[in-house]
Amino acid sequence: MARFVLTNITKFVLLMLGVSLVTFVLVSISPVDPVQANVGQAAYASMGEEKRAQLAAYWGADTPLFERYFNWLGAALSGDLGMSLRYNAPVAQVIAERALNSLALMAVAWVVSGALGFLLGIFAGAYRGTVFDRVVKGYCYLLASTPVFWLGLLLLIVFSVQLGWFPLGLSVPIGVASSNVTFVDALHHLALPALTLSVTGVANIALHTREKTIDVMSSPYVRFARSRGLSTLRILREHGLRNLIMPAITLQFASIAEIFGGSVLVEEVFSYPGLGQAAVTAGLGGDAALLAGIAIFSAMLVFGGNLIANILYGVVDPRIAKREVTSDEL
């Protein structure tokens, strides 16, 4: 147990270091000139040489990579993630403001796609070859090959522009004081982006669960259960869920990275002010501190997801749980 904790802490620290270093390296070798990118074309053209040099110093464009990184790292270790130059606010504050939006979006998509995908996968697998299975399979292949942003645009065209059921973008109504924004308003704005993200997330989990279900249903223990008179539905309930839920949950926790990636695109399409959108802005604007902050935040999320999957697996699977105990006793 102690070893498990220690290994994971080491892994976590190495991951954080790696992610932040890669972010700084990428920003430094990026051809984007932060000064030019952030002050705007017209302002940059009318700017004097001296002013430009001043701004370049402000952005730290001339500071060597490793000096910048270690400055940032030293501050980060003491809890200061630095200033977002693009938003002119502390990185922690920018992330905190936007994380709420993003987490709401991702949580909805994560739960809906997981539950829907799992159900579709189980029944498609158990009734393989039937019309239902074919429809689910077709739907999944279609979605798996559909770009998220394109689907987002399609939903916008149909539900926002033509039907007018949902707002065109943003997370709150325009022209309303933030104190007057209701929960319903927020949900109304969340609906389409969440739907886009959920619908595309279904394909992965459904196809995976379908394959797993086929494996389980053709396994010796299911054959034996059948020979003892259990019906397909009973077998699914008693043996299927037990053996299928953990792979599905593991996959779902591991797919947080994909949902995060998808949310970047979806937030762009729907102008939804979340982390993904901030990450794009930070990347294009050469805002290394903010980008590193967001990268670390998302890496923590993904790492946490995988860790939970690992722990859950041990709790539910007696083979892993008992072996863990015995190896500790030795």
Added chain:
Amino acid sequence: MTMARSKCEPHGNAQPGVKPTTESTQSMQDPQALHDQPRSRHGHAHAEPHGHAQHLHGEFHHHHSHAHTSKHPGFHHLLTVEGLNVAFRMYDPQAPFFRAKQREVEVIHDLSISVHEGEIVAIVGASGSGKTLLADSIMGLFEPNARVSGVIHFNGERVGADALRQLRGNGISLVPQSVRYLDPLMKIGRQVEGVGRSDRDQAASRLAKREQLFAHYGLGPEVADQYPFELSGGMARRVLLCCALMDEPKLIIADEPTPGLDLELAIKAMDDFRAFADEGGGVLLITHDIELALRVADRVAVFKDGTVVEETDVASFASPDSLNDPFSRELWYALRFEDMPQTQAPVEDRTEGATTAPAASLPSREEG
């Protein structure tokens, strides 16, 4: 090959079978008449009418000859399978990939076998020759792309696919090979008691029955709380047997129930099946191990190329002259030559035998 012989089952329900073959429907024209006068319809090779109860030892009827233990209480077999065919629709494996057409591959053809009450019948055949498919067919476990035809009678009733499904765990029980047939994530106790039977009173009585069976087979109460991966091979075998006995079957189909055991241990393990048969049950033992079959079974059915080529009293293996099929005789010689060096056994069945018992100890359970 057996069309002329008439049916032995007096209670021929006209219930549709698993796509009955033509020969069997012909013999089933008037089920009521069969029911009324069971004896007169037994037109065997000799004209004299007789019931099942009066078969002589070694007498040939119904594709098989009898052992001394074979009995027909109620004038019928416990299980009769006649003219069973199992075919699969699949893409022609020989044809080039993109031009392969679907064709039907017949895995079992015109197979007949019977099990009487109180006996162990062994089906002996090479590994991977489709013996397990036979077990599946008897239990009504068909793959979606399988086409199954034939006539099956259980306990005097003609059973179709639906009735076979009803009989699973309710008359016919399977004893599978290994621990892989248990759900790796479910505790042993729950699996033996059986899941999905919701009734509370029943759950209590099943628990009691399970505890009784565990006690009888030397499985400690702690085993109920263990998971399949914690079982030793011997424990797993007893657990699997308990699973079958929970449902109080009339017929047990044992599909290679003693894998990896040497002959003496395997014979010991078969004592439980012997006890079950002695109490009036029937056991269909599916195995690749001819020596095991000859030592524990009452009758042996030789399975080759998807059919039973000979179904006979185990005593017939005492001499090649009492075996009718050339393949059975080949088997007999293969067994005899076992302890002679340099002699290649001409039979593939021996490849997985894993038994080295001297052939001198061969057939014939003691008579009487």
